[in-house]
Amino acid sequence: xxxxxxxxxxxxxxxxxxxxxxxxxxxxxxxxxxxxxxxxxxxxxxxxxxxxxxxxxxxxxxxxxxxxxxxxxxxxxxxxxxxxxxxxxxxxxxxxxxxxxxxxxxxxxxxxxxxxxxxxxxxxxxxxxxxxxxxxxxxxxxxxxxxxxxxxxxxxxxxxxxxxxxxxxxxxxxxxxxxxxxxxxxxxxxxxxxxxxxxxxxxxxxxxxxxxxxxxxxxxxxxxxxxxxxxxxxxxxxxxxxxxxxxxxxxxxxxxxxxxxxxxxxxxxxxxxxxxxxxxxxxxxxxxxxxxxxxxxxxxxxxxxxxxxxxx
Amino acid sequence: xxxxxxxxxxxxxxxxxxxxxxxxxxxxxxxxxxxxxxxxxxxxxxxxxxxxxxxxxxxxxxxxxxxxxxxxxxxxxxxxxxxxxxxxxxxxxxxxxxxxxxxxxxxxxxxxxxxxxxxxxxxxxxxxxxxxxxxxxxxxxxxxxxxxxxxxxxxxxxxxxxxxxxxxxxxxxxxxxxxxxxxxxxxxxxxxxxxxxxxxxxxxxxxxxxxxxxxxxxxxxxxxxxxxxxxxxxxxxxxxxxxxxxxxxxxxxxxxxxxxxxxxxxxxxxxxxxxxxxxxxxxxxxxxxxxxxxxxxxxxxxxxxxxxxxxxxxxxxxxxxxxx
Amino acid sequence: xxxxxxxxxxxxxxxxxxxxxxxxxxxxxxxxxxxxxxxxxxxxxxxxxxxxxxxxxxxxxxxxxxxxxxxxxxxxxxxxxxxxxxxxxxxxxxxxxxxxxxxxxxxxxxxxxxxxxxxxxxxxxxxxxxxxxxxxxxxxxxxxxxxxxxxxxxxxxxxxxxxxxxxxxxxxxxxxxxxxxxxxxxxxxxxxxxxxxxxxxxxxxxxxxxxxxxxxxxxxxxxxxxxxxxxxxxxxxxxxxxxxxxxxxxxxxxxxxxxxxxxxxxxxxxxxxxxxxxxxxxxxxxxxxxxxxxxxxxxxxxxxxxxxxxxxxxxxxxxxxxx
Numbered sequence: 001x002x003x004x005x006x007x008x009x010x011x012x013x014x015x016x017x018x019x020x021x022x023x024x025x026x027x028x029x030x031x032x033x034x035x036x037x038x039x040x041x042x043x044x045x046x047x048x049x050x051x052x053x054x055x056x057x058x059x060x061x062x063x064x065x066x067x068x069x070x071x072x073x074x075x076x077x078x079x080x081x082x083x084x085x086x087x088x089x090x091x092x093x094x095x096x097x098x099x100x101x102x103x104x105x106x107x108x109x110x111x112x113x114x115x116x117x118x119x120x121x122x123x124x125x126x127x128x129x130x131x132x133x134x135x136x137x138x139x140x141x142x143x144x145x146x147x148x149x150x151x152x153x154x155x156x157x158x159x160x161x162x163x164x165x166x167x168x169x170x171x172x173x174x175x176x177x178x179x180x181x182x183x184x185x186x187x188x189x190x191x192x193x194x195x196x197x198x199x200x201x202x203x204x205x206x207x208x209x210x211x212x213x214x215x216x217x218x219x220x221x222x223x224x225x226x227x228x229x230x231x232x233x234x235x236x237x238x239x240x241x242x243x244x245x246x247x248x249x250x251x252x253x254x255x256x257x258x259x260x261x262x263x264x265x266x267x268x269x270x271x272x273x274x275x276x277x278x279x280x281x282x283x284x285x286x287x288x289x290x291x292x293x294x295x296x297x298x299x300x301x302x303x304x305x306x307x308x309x310x311x312x
Numbered sequence: 313x314x315x316x317x318x319x320x321x322x323x324x325x326x327x328x329x330x331x332x333x334x335x336x337x338x339x340x341x342x343x344x345x346x347x348x349x350x351x352x353x354x355x356x357x358x359x360x361x362x363x364x365x366x367x368x369x370x371x372x373x374x375x376x377x378x379x380x381x382x383x384x385x386x387x388x389x390x391x392x393x394x395x396x397x398x399x400x401x402x403x404x405x406x407x408x409x410x411x412x413x414x415x416x417x418x419x420x421x422x423x424x425x426x427x428x429x430x431x432x433x434x435x436x437x438x439x440x441x442x443x444x445x446x447x448x449x450x451x452x453x454x455x456x457x458x459x460x461x462x463x464x465x466x467x468x469x470x471x472x473x474x475x476x477x478x479x480x481x482x483x484x485x486x487x488x489x490x491x492x493x494x495x496x497x498x499x500x501x502x503x504x505x506x507x508x509x510x511x512x513x514x515x516x517x518x519x520x521x522x523x524x525x526x527x528x529x530x531x532x533x534x535x536x537x538x539x540x541x542x543x544x545x546x547x548x549x550x551x552x553x554x555x556x557x558x559x560x561x562x563x564x565x566x567x568x569x570x571x572x573x574x575x576x577x578x579x580x581x582x583x584x585x586x587x588x589x590x591x592x593x594x595x596x597x598x599x600x601x602x603x604x605x606x607x608x609x610x611x612x613x614x615x616x617x618x619x620x621x622x623x624x625x626x627x628x629x630x631x632x633x634x635x636x
Numbered sequence: 637x638x639x640x641x642x643x644x645x646x647x648x649x650x651x652x653x654x655x656x657x658x659x660x661x662x663x664x665x666x667x668x669x670x671x672x673x674x675x676x677x678x679x680x681x682x683x684x685x686x687x688x689x690x691x692x693x694x695x696x697x698x699x700x701x702x703x704x705x706x707x708x709x710x711x712x713x714x715x716x717x718x719x720x721x722x723x724x725x726x727x728x729x730x731x732x733x734x735x736x737x738x739x740x741x742x743x744x745x746x747x748x749x750x751x752x753x754x755x756x757x758x759x760x761x762x763x764x765x766x767x768x769x770x771x772x773x774x775x776x777x778x779x780x781x782x783x784x785x786x787x788x789x790x791x792x793x794x795x796x797x798x799x800x801x802x803x804x805x806x807x808x809x810x811x812x813x814x815x816x817x818x819x820x821x822x823x824x825x826x827x828x829x830x831x832x833x834x835x836x837x838x839x840x841x842x843x844x845x846x847x848x849x850x851x852x853x854x855x856x857x858x859x860x861x862x863x864x865x866x867x868x869x870x871x872x873x874x875x876x877x878x879x880x881x882x883x884x885x886x887x888x889x890x891x892x893x894x895x896x897x898x899x900x901x902x903x904x905x906x907x908x909x910x911x912x913x914x915x916x917x918x919x920x921x922x923x924x925x926x927x928x929x930x931x932x933x934x935x936x937x938x939x940x941x942x943x944x945x946x947x948x949x950x951x952x953x954x955x956x957x958x959x
Contacts, residue, residue, distance in 0.1 A: 137646060138653045140890060141942060143934045145897025146915065147657065150931050153919050154661050230781035234901055237783050238916060252783075256905075261791055262802075270791065273784045284779040291847070370863055372854065394868070401865030414856040419878050419953055428874070429864040462954045478864075 034292065040285025047279050051097040058093035062086060062246060070265050079267045083258045088268050091251050092275060098245040099279070102159065102232060106166045107224045113171040114220060115178055119209055122182025123201065133179070139172035148231060152240035162232065162241040170227050174220035181216050182209060219290035225283040233276045248272040315386055316343040317485060317518050318367070323380035325359070325366045334590045335378070337363045338542040341616070344518050346485065349509070351533035351550070352522045353565075357586060359542040360522045361490050367520070368407050368488050369397055384486070402429050405486040406479035411495050412471035416463040422474050423459030429481055448477040451511060469500040476508065480515070489521045493528065505532055526565060530554065538562050541587050541597040548622040558624035560602045596627065604628065639956050643946040647939050654935040658928045659707050711932065725929035728914065735805055736910030739826055740899050743833040748888055750834075751841025756877050758842065759849030760868075770842075778839030782898040786832040786905045793828060800828045803907035829906045833898055837891065844887060848880035855879070882953050889942040896934050 050057055060067075069085040071077055079088035121132035148169055155161040185191065194204050210217070235241045236249025237256065255261075255269035325337035337359045344350055354360045365371050367382050369389055382389045384405060389397065409415040417425055426445045435441060446456040452473040463471055472492060479487050493501040509532045512519055523529050530536065536553050538546045538561065546559040557563040564582040584601035587593055595610040596602070602609065609627050617629045758770060794802040806812070806821045852858065853876050861871035896912075903912030911930060918926040950956050 138650045141650050143893035143896050146931045146934045226779050273787050277780050277784050398865045407863040415860045417857045432866045
């Protein structure tokens with residue numbers, strides 16, 4: 001005969017989230033309390049602001065090419081000019097919106113696909129699970145940049161292809177984790193009751209399972225965003241996926257083609273690179289914070305001197 | 313009376329959390345003689361496992377001993393340097409944990425894990441190691457062939473017995489057990505505990521047995537220690553605790569168990585739940601749930617009071633200042 | 637062993653997927669563009685032109701399925717075709733392979749060893765300033781795009797200062813040999829590219845190993861190791877690290893794909909004539925056979941690595957052998 005305790009411990013995996021609007025507020029509070037998350041959010045807000053109001057920050061138009069080419073940074077041209085006489089700073093600022101939009105669109109779509117595949121695999125089990133897992137694993141193993149390059153070279157150039165290509169290579173990233181989380185809650189009571197009520201699989205997946213995994217989904221989204229920012233820029237740096245929309249990667253490409261680093265116009269190439277790193281870091285910091293929230297053991301520990309007094 | 317084997321005095325253990333320190337074990341004192349079997353019971357979260365690992369000097373980095381002393385064979389363990397402590401470990405006192413699946417290294421064979429312990433204490437001879445390993449496995453009824461098995465290849469009961477065998481390698485004088493039978497079914501539990509008691513009587517080691525299952529341990533223990541909210545509520549010989557519990561909490565526990573053979577009577581649970589150790593408490597920690605609560609219980613925190621061969625932390629037995 | 641047959645099966649399935657991707661992608665190209673691409677091929681061999689036409693789906697007289705199977709058959713028997721300069725793809729790949737193998741091979745292994753050890757130690761010694769700053773810093777560093785790290789290094793060490801050479805794999809005009817001066821020259825040229833790759837990949841290792849270690853250290857069997865009186869070092873390696881490293885091993889194989897991709901960018905940046913640079917020039921030339929051959933090669937490399945790691949995991953973790 002055992003003495004019962006007041007609370008029961010949750011099953012393995014991350015603790016389930018409380019439902020309702022309080023969940024969002026609670027998550028926000030936890031996030032802001034974490035220094036890394038706060039720093040990351042600040043970065044993201046800055047980038048978002050620049051993306052929404054480029055005109056407030058840059059005085060020149062990005063396409064205006066009447067300036068002297070290859071100027072070094074100065075008061076009137078904060079980052080100098082390109083070899084065609086365009087203001088680099090303006091290009092960077094105006095390039096923020098398309099870059100950010102691309103990142104967000106791809107991340108959302110890829111997270112969605114990832115979630116559907118991962119949770120469906122966990123929920124349906126059996127053959128469907130095996131098939132979906134195999135597909136996921138295949139996409140995980142195929143080397144990303146070579147595949148990206150191969151696809152981007154042969155599809156019609158443009159933003160749509162870029163979105164397609166990036167989504168195809170990134171969705172598999174988090175599908176495994178989502179699947180294992182799905183597996184760990186598959187047999188919880190609230191799901192069993194939904195099955196017994198006769199709810200359809202789609203209902204169960206979207207209305208019952210997904211809401212319990214919000215922080216994992218947020219973490220997946222952020223991880224994907226880091227991935228997309230870096231790979232989109234890398235792709236464009238190599239000369240692929242550049243279309244009318246001047247994104248940061250495009251500026252990098254132009255700068256590299258003009259050997260900006262060697263010809264003394266280094267900021268033309270370094271600035272967009274820094275911008276990419278900056279945005280990636282913003283997403284990464286918040287992502288890191290989510291890792292810590294999910295597993296508090298990872299937080300930095302206060303080390304106290306072992307003050308042990310042996311008393312009588 | 314000879315010196316006790318284990319003498320714990322005023323042990324306090326804190327958990328270090330963001331906001332500061334939470335005292336999980338508050339001023340726990342008890343002593344254990346050679347060959348004695350002490351059962352430590354209490355509900356989840358009362359601090360019994362923490363106390364056990366504190367005694368064994370095996371606290372995780374997030375916890376620390378904030379005060380008190382743990383004397384083993386007269387030697388102070390608290391603050392003892394790692395080197396000296398390591399020499400004592402396993403040879404003089406051993407630990408058996410709750411889940412053998414977690415406590416045994418999954419990537420090493422049973423034999424290799426036995427060997428690790430022997431190597432750590434200077435025993436290098438392969439023959440001697442093998443011989444002793446086979447010997448201890450025999451004590452718990454496991455075939456010697458399993459020295460080459462991995463933990464996941466054994467059944468739950470076998471794993472648990474392998475852990476006990478490992479604890480016996482150096483014939484220690486004290487074995488600390490943390491709910492070693494909780495993960496087993498009732499039948500396996502009973503056979504394991506019976507065997508443990510037999511071994512204890514054969515080999516003469518003392519046992520501190522932490523569990524939330526009072527009835528399982530009461531059959532084998534000489535004395536029992538009841539913990540509540542990080543403190544010792546009552547320490548008494550097993551029989552005495554069951555027939556005349558002094559602390560209202562112990563009394564409540566007795567009332568809460570149905571007896572298989574006795575007359576049917578209504579089960580009375582203990583209303584309420586244990587206090588939050590992070591919040592400051594005044595007076596007796598059990599007062600919110602106590603059926604015999606008095607006015608002064610809310611104000612004065614009781615000490616452990618000796619009543620015959622029983623220690624109880626209750627103001628009912630406090631003869632000082634009757635007037636309030 | 638069922639485990640290995642399952643892994644072998646995955647190997648084949650993924651290989652098949654890569655081949656199929658190779659087949660499908662060019663067919664997605666708009667028709668007129670495909671024609672113009674074909675026109676750029678200074679090709680002599682009419683059979684090769686025919687094969688390409690099939691792949692692009694241009695002037696196709698055969699239907700889809702037979703051409704798919706003939707493509708599969710050709711590739712699997714090693715006939716990777718000829719590239720735009722009429723050089724056999726396979727020989728192109730093998731001639732450039734040693735340079736990339738050296739660069740990527742050395743950095744990956746070094747990053748893994750350094751990163752893993754650093755992760756183990758950083759998890760063992762928790763608390764204090766270092767623990768709060770180091771992991772997030774490493775994490776950030778590992779998320780930096782590799783071209784950025786390369787740009788910084790090039791700028792700092794090859795342009796602003798002239799500590800290391802700007803490009804190439806050895807000084808132009810030097811004769812390849814195993815002499816000390818030549819080897820030194822090679823290492824000199826490989827240093828910055830290698831360092832770029834090392835920085836990005838090692839950071840990831842330290843971070844993930846540290847996280848795994850922290851979770852493992854909390855496990856009971858590590859506590860048991862301590863309880864038995866084993867020395868701290870012993871417990872750290874034999875009990876904690878041996879278990880913590882297992883999930884990392886699979887990650888190692890997966891990361892190879894990332895590193896290979898990174899090598900494309902780095903070799904482009906440093907004009908380092910390895911496979912990555914070859915891939916880049918093939919892209920600008922729209923040299924389909926070469927691109928396909930390289931893609932296949934990369935995939936094969938990753939798959940072999942995955943298989944080797946699976947074998948290693950089976951050796952290190954007895955539980956997988958029963959799976």
